[in-house]
Amino acid sequence: MDFDAVRTFVAAADAGQFQEAAAELAITQQAVSKRIAALERDLGVRLFTRTARGAGLSIDGQAFLPHARELLRVAERAEASVRPGHRPLRIDVIASRGAASGLMRAFHRAHPEIELDVVWLFDIEKAVTAIRSGAIDASFRAVAAPGRPLPEDIASVRVLDEPLQLLTGPGHALAGARSVPLPRLAGHRIWMPGVVPGTEWAAYYDDLVAEFGLTIEATGPNFGSDALLDTVADTPALATFMGGRTRLVWPAGHDLRRIPVTGPTPVYPHSLLWHRDDSHPALDVLRAHLATASAGHDTTGTWTPGWATPR
Secondary structure, X not given: OOHHHHHHHHHHHHHOOHHHXXXXXXOOHHHHHHHHHHHHHHHOOOOEEEEOOEEEEOHHHHHHHHHHHHHHHHHHHHHHHHOOOOOOEEEEOOOOOOHHXXXXXXXXXXXXXXXXXXXXXXXXXXXXXXXXXXXXXXXXXXXXXXXXXXXXXXXXEEEXXXXXXXXXXXXXXXXXXXXXXXXXXXXXXXXOOOOOOOOHHHHXXXXXXXXXOOEEEOOOOOOOHHHHHHHHHHOOOEEEEEEOOOOOOOOHHHOOEEEEEEOOEEEXXXXXXXXXXXXXXXXXXXXXXXXXXXXXXXXXXXXOOOOOOOO
């Protein structure tokens, strides 16, 4: 149904004359007549009866008028729902406990007036597809993995370098260390069942292994972080890597240790991805917030893979 015709019908019904409706809509009286005639053809009824004073509603016109008003109200709400700034900013943070989730919580505290819709998408292909389709506005990812360049319509900026920490149980050989040099981890078993081949974090750890001769095992099913913490706490031979910004909670009896890794410190490069044509005004606010939050970061003494988006 032509909403311009419906809008014209309501204006003519309220005015009682096509001429006044034309003036209100800033169109000609002939255009009003054509729109009403087209709407009558679509509906198969006469909506107006011509009188000496102008145009009066027919019985069918009277029946249609409240529904026409509701159609226009629904159309206005539909338009408002996608009008820039009138819908929530939709952001993918990959996981609820990760660094990206923490960044968005800080953004929300700084800008509580901006409505947010947070989602969790597992792999970068789904995230990029969602950005390109308009399903989300942005995503946090480690981008530019070998052989997987971003499409030209997707922009990115590196927003956070997250240092990795070694997580061990109390019986591990390194449990008492204040820090551990990265090369010293060669020969230790690092268990990371969440490293899935084909993901950007798998590419990151593949390069870390190749660079420093580490042993990272991704064997066994991934039952989530709680099961991982249970196993590391009970197995002196195993350790795992955790991002320094990853939020973890474990039973006091686990006595887990988060140990800084140095010489160099491996950092995970988080970038924000968005579509170049996305006009949501809150996206600019988010980028400005993240730029301020990451300003002055010193990369001296850190390691990232060669394919990471430069700062």
